[in-house]
Amino acid sequence: MAQFELTILGCGSATPTANQNPTAQLLNMAERFFLIDCGEGTQRQLRRHKLRMGKINHIFISHLHGDHYFGLIGLISTYHLMNRKNALHIYGPPALEEILNLQMRCSNTELGFPLHFHATQADGKNLIFEDRRVEVYSFPLRHSIATTGFLFNEKPHDRNLISDKIREFKIPIYALNHIKQGADYTTEDGRVVPNEVLTHNPPKPLSYAFCSDTAFAQRTADFVQGVDLLYHESTFLEEDKTRAKNTRHSTAIQAAKVAKAAEVRHLLLGHYSVRYDDKALFAIEASSIFKNVTAASESMRIIASADEITIH
Amino acid sequence: MAQFELTILGCGSATPTANQNPTAQLLNMAERFFLIDCGEGTQRQLRRHKLRMGKINHIFISHLHGDHYFGLIGLISTYHLMNRKNALHIYGPPALEEILNLQMRCSNTELGFPLHFHATQADGKNLIFEDRRVEVYSFPLRHSIATTGFLFNEKPHDRNLISDKIREFKIPIYALNHIKQGADYTTEDGRVVPNEVLTHNPPKPLSYAFCSDTAFAQRTADFVQGVDLLYHESTFLEEDKTRAKNTRHSTAIQAAKVAKAAEVRHLLLGHYSVRYDDKALFAIEASSIFKNVTAASESMRIIASADEITIH
Numbered sequence: 222m223a224q225f226e227l228t229i230l231g232c233g234s235a236t237p238t239a240n241q242n243p244t245a246q247l248l249n250m251a252e253r254f255f256l257i258d259c260g261e262g263t264q265r266q267l268r269r270h271k272l273r274m275g276k277i278n279h280i281f282i283s284h285l286h287g288d289h290y291f292g293l294i295g296l297i298s299t300y301h302l303m304n305r306k307n308a309l310h311i312y313g314p315p316a317l318e319e320i321l322n323l324q325m326r327c328s329n330t331e332l333g334f335p336l337h338f339h340a341t342q343a344d345g346k347n348l349i350f351e352d353r354r355v356e357v358y359s360f361p362l363r364h365s366i367a368t369t370g371f372l373f374n375e376k377p378h379d380r381n382l383i384s385d386k387i388r389e390f391k392i393p394i395y396a397l398n399h400i401k402q403g404a405d406y407t408t409e410d411g412r413v414v415p416n417e418v419l420t421h422n423p424p425k426p427l428s429y430a431f432c433s434d435t436a437f438a439q440r441t442a443d444f445v446q447g448v449d450l451l452y453h454e455s456t457f458l459e460e461d462k463t464r465a466k467n468t469r470h471s472t473a474i475q476a477a478k479v480a481k482a483a484e485v486r487h488l489l490l491g492h493y494s495v496r497y498d499d500k501a502l503f504a505i506e507a508s509s510i511f512k513n514v515t516a517a518s519e520s521m522r523i524i525a526s527a528d529e530i531t532i533h
Numbered sequence: 534m535a536q537f538e539l540t541i542l543g544c545g546s547a548t549p550t551a552n553q554n555p556t557a558q559l560l561n562m563a564e565r566f567f568l569i570d571c572g573e574g575t576q577r578q579l580r581r582h583k584l585r586m587g588k589i590n591h592i593f594i595s596h597l598h599g600d601h602y603f604g605l606i607g608l609i610s611t612y613h614l615m616n617r618k619n620a621l622h623i624y625g626p627p628a629l630e631e632i633l634n635l636q637m638r639c640s641n642t643e644l645g646f647p648l649h650f651h652a653t654q655a656d657g658k659n660l661i662f663e664d665r666r667v668e669v670y671s672f673p674l675r676h677s678i679a680t681t682g683f684l685f686n687e688k689p690h691d692r693n694l695i696s697d698k699i700r701e702f703k704i705p706i707y708a709l710n711h712i713k714q715g716a717d718y719t720t721e722d723g724r725v726v727p728n729e730v731l732t733h734n735p736p737k738p739l740s741y742a743f744c745s746d747t748a749f750a751q752r753t754a755d756f757v758q759g760v761d762l763l764y765h766e767s768t769f770l771e772e773d774k775t776r777a778k779n780t781r782h783s784t785a786i787q788a789a790k791v792a793k794a795a796e797v798r799h800l801l802l803g804h805y806s807v808r809y810d811d812k813a814l815f816a817i818e819a820s821s822i823f824k825n826v827t828a829a830s831e832s833m834r835i836i837a838s839a840d841e842i843t844i845h
Binding site for chain 1: 547
């Protein structure tokens with residue numbers, strides 16, 4: 222069971238082509254399946270990769286440029302036609318709710334499942350989702366329309382009990398939860414057994430930050446400080462940095478500067494302009510600033526643990 | 534140069550799958566390129582088939598179920614990003630304009646080309662487009678929401694001048710247009726040269742009717758009377774005719790009954806429910822009622838002339 226797996230469903234920008242899909246990613250964090258952005262064709266990509274759409278209960282939309290959300294209404298329709306029953310949560314700019322409602326009204330669609338819309342705010346860092354294992358924040362990016370990034374944090378795991386020791390000290394079941402949280406144990410005769418005798422360290426919790434689309438912004442590094450994996454858009458190469466500035470996008474080097482300032486473990490690039498044929502150039506340029514970098518490509522899977530990050 | 538060519542970009546129903554695209558067709562009639570319906574992924578299909586999107590100036594949307602129009606806003610966005618300059622005409626239900634405008638407003642998009650929206654009416658036969666060579670009508674279908682079919686008629690061609698005869702009778706250029714329209718010619722000395730001496734018959738004008746989605750309706754045959762090619766949806770096989778009735782769709786046999794009553798030259802089936810694996814069954818069932826029938830499949834091209842209809 223993967224602790225952390227990210228699948229790239231699309232990493233092109235602006236216009237889909239025969240070989241390049243617009244932004245969409247599926248994140249499996251602690252067996253929660255989060256769909257992040259949903260360009261046209263995302264449901265087809267989910268099917269192509271045999272990812273089970275029914276498992277997705279939370280969809281995050283960064284902003285209302287078409288290449289980041291035009292596939293959402295089709296996915297919702299498909300869920301409806303598939304007789305989905307479980308609730309679907311959508312997080313995105315307030316106007317997205319209006320767009321979805323208008324389209325459902327025009328097709329006379331009354332969804333057979335609960336759809337909960339959570340409007341994101343384009344200023345400040347805000348907790349938008351939380352359960353026992355994961356919390357998700359939105360934070361502002363700097364683009365031509367209101368745009369947020371998303372930060373996915375695994376919560377600290379419970380400590381791992383050492384079963385031999387639990388038996389040795391005859392620790393009753395009711396005491397175990399406290400010990401998993403880090404408490405010492407006091408035996409009936411008043412002896413204190415330190416927690417580190419009873420438990421192993423759990424795996425380090427992992428984190429993922431998604432930044433698309435955005436101009437270079439120093440403050441982004443604050444929002445994504447120390448994450449294990451940072452996806453940062455790099456629409457342009459350095460030769461087009463003026464164009465990047467004018468269109469409120471980033472170059473590969475600017476993405477690397479954010480990664481470096483934020484001291485992340487690994488940087489993932491994407492959202493490439495169609496003007497470039499060789500996507501490897503993005504990683505080459507970025508690596509002059511930040512060494513641990515990968516240029517995303519469609520169908521790529523990034524698997525992370527506390528020990529290593531592997532690219533498939 | 535094709536006089537009449539129809540390309541099937543998608544002929545599935547309801548939900549796109551990895552191998553099946555929702556409804557979209559490209560009709561080339563007299564070198565006018567008409568896009569008919571535009572399900573999610575249509576722009577990708579146009580690219581895959583190397584069809585030049587820039588040539589499409591008229592898009593017809595039958596109704597506001599997503600599998601017939603969710604790809605439209607993405608195609609419009611792509612035209613905008615491609616720096617399209619020539620006007621685009623869209624024909625569809627009135628609420629479609631509201632949907633498109635809302636989505637463009639949310640992305641701060643001011644199109645770089647004129648977009649003319651022509652609202653269709655769901656009752657009566659209405660002329661919605663006309664130029665020198667082609668006229669297009671909408672007509673009502675019988676579905677769960679307001680839905681129109683579209684009838685594309687080539688206008689009668691000019692008669693073909695026989696150049697030897699034009700020289701022989703020393704006919705001045707100013708008189709040629711009348712002769713092409715069928716007029717006789719009177720020489721300077723008062724002799725009447727009958728038109729059939731001066732001209733050949735031109736090719737017979739062709740016609741195409743598109744009916745999707747619809748329950749069986751006898752009146753449909755009146756609207757599509759005598760067309761060269763009739764596309765009529767056949768979502769279901771006969772064993773599911775109750776389901777067809779309840780969902781306001783047709784069976785292959787019902788489509789064939791319309792084709793027979795309308796005395797069309799050829800019937801094209803499509804919009805198949807995903808429940809059937811073997812699409813050939815649709816043509817087999819329909820052929821018990823109407824012999825000249827083809828079950829559409831993705832990427833199929835239908836080329837028609839006055840003499841023959843060929844399937845590629």
